[in-house]
Amino acid sequence: MAQQTETRITKMFDRLKAEGRGGLGTFITAGDPDYDTGLEILMGLANAGADMIEFGIPFSDPMADGPAIQASSLRALKKGMTLAKTLNMVREFRKQDDVTPIILMGYYNPIYIYGIDIFLADAKEAGIDGYIVVDLPPEEENELCKPAIAAGMNFIYLTAPTTDDERLPRVVENASGFIYFVSITGITGTKSATSADIAPHLERIRKHTNLPIAVGFGIKTPKNAADTVKVGDAAVVGSALVKVITDNLDENDNPMPGIAPKVHKLVSELAAGVRSVNKRIGA
């Protein structure tokens, strides 16, 4: 197993354990629906109850994402969002919050084109704690995983229901921070799995690693989130938050007033769901 660098991510999971509860991860696409509104949404996530923030790098071809996140990516790009501006937003966030972990999530090409060494330096300085890069499986670990760990950040691997026992050791070998379990075989925001579906997979994964496990894809409601943290260490919600943005745009994709508070309201509800589950040993 990879050397476990201490980051805001590992500290957060330690805190959750001490508090005896599961965590809430929230995904939004950087710069959706535009830079200013996106920043307002980002700034309020932790106060609304998000334990960690997955911050999506907009990409023209998000092939593991469903319609909601695809559209959010294209909206952000249309408004001129870039990876450099994404890091700027994180710098803004860090001025007020040095505790909540931020994980950049997305596809490899924008990072590759930015240049790995300079990107890792800029991201670290901006306050990024880890990476989830959908199209970098362990087979391509030399690209970003190993350099990111060497630079003192976490590289989080996805595991899926299709990741069988034979393959799991390979996937967790260099994983750090936590394991992200993709709870369905599908794209984001479509199907949903029940905690009964998820539990056997998590049990399987835990035989191969001591890392905490966050569960994502298809978690939409406070009840889904609560069910998820009964078996997982954290629940990640993305498409449902993005949908709040989508539902509050005018015909030109410009944000209608009050969009950020609406996103934050759903985050609070999800957080309440997550916090309703007591995970203290023996509870």
Added chain:
Amino acid sequence: MTKHNTYRAGADEDGHFGIYGGRYVAETLMPLILAVETEWNKAKSDPDFWKEFHYYMKHYVGRPSPLYFAERLTEKFGGAKVYFKRDELNHTGAHKINNTIGQILMAKRMGKTRIIAETGAGQHGVATATVCALFGLPCIVYMGATDVERQSPNVFRMNLLGAEVRPVTSGTGTLKDAMNEALRDWVSNVDDTFYIIGTVAGPHPYPTMVRDFQSVIGDEVREQMQEAEGRLPDTLVACLGGGSNAMGLFHPFLDNETVEIIGVEAGGKGIDTDEHCASLTLGKPGVLHGNRTYLLQTDGGQILDGHSISAGLDYPGIGPEHSWLKDRGRVNYVSVTDNEALDAFQLCTKAEGIIPALEPSHALAHVAKIAGSYPRDHLLVLNMCGRGDKDIFAVAKHLGIDMGDTDQG
């Protein structure tokens, strides 16, 4: 990976051609990709697999396709002896069927019962729908909404063959988005589905697998040229979208260093404009659709749409092995414009009585530029990889001819 004395040893065991290729896919797909690779490693050394492949090549596709001496064009160009490799005479009218036969045999070996594919112009979609009809498997073809409109005869052909064509409106609604959507389908249907990729791109092992199926083209040319002229050809020319017909012609000759090899990309309205599809000429290396390769992209790494009069060349990437061959300098990659291709289309039709697809019309346009500079005994082979019936409406439109109600083509 590649020994210094060969260009034909790639990809390495991780699917790389130098820095290109690889397996850049979501974890959900990784086990499937690895399963395809394991099965492919077995199939490619199984004589029975190839026996069955060649059975269909001969009796269903109609191979070998002729190597035809284009005498009238040779006279016109006044230089090299121009031969056409007549892959437009294959069943379904293009080289695409070589690959779809191979991959459906793979799907059968793996016990998969549902087939998906992406298509641009519709040629690969038709070739996939055809083999699905032949083997009685359900077929879903993802096609950019823009292309569905532009290529309605091919949509109808696919429907007749029993395939479901799903128009893709996500992203920019073009071939790259159709490929994204096919990958999304595959992620969602991992148990029963085989993805028949139409070109020498995608995650390992697709680039090598598709190449090995399409290499039937070059293998035949080698034999046929030996028969016709008693020696190897001197120059090979083929067009490139994703690059499968070109790779099929080129690969068997890569280690014959006397053979000059030229790949022709779609220059669209000109490579000094924004509307072209010259990934190798003007793109830069990036990661898309499971592999690293030259891509048309912005400074920020966002993928751009290609433009070409030929929908079959309209892909912003290129097979990774071509990227490697470009960097190694083994293949010379050039581009020709829409207008040059249109001229070549008409020239070939009138001079040889062969209506070429717009894709090989690009290759022919380059041949028209260079043939005159070679001596009379110089043997040049052009891969006539598709027939032009599908393109007559697009050509009419560009020539300003009103085809009435059928102008959609």
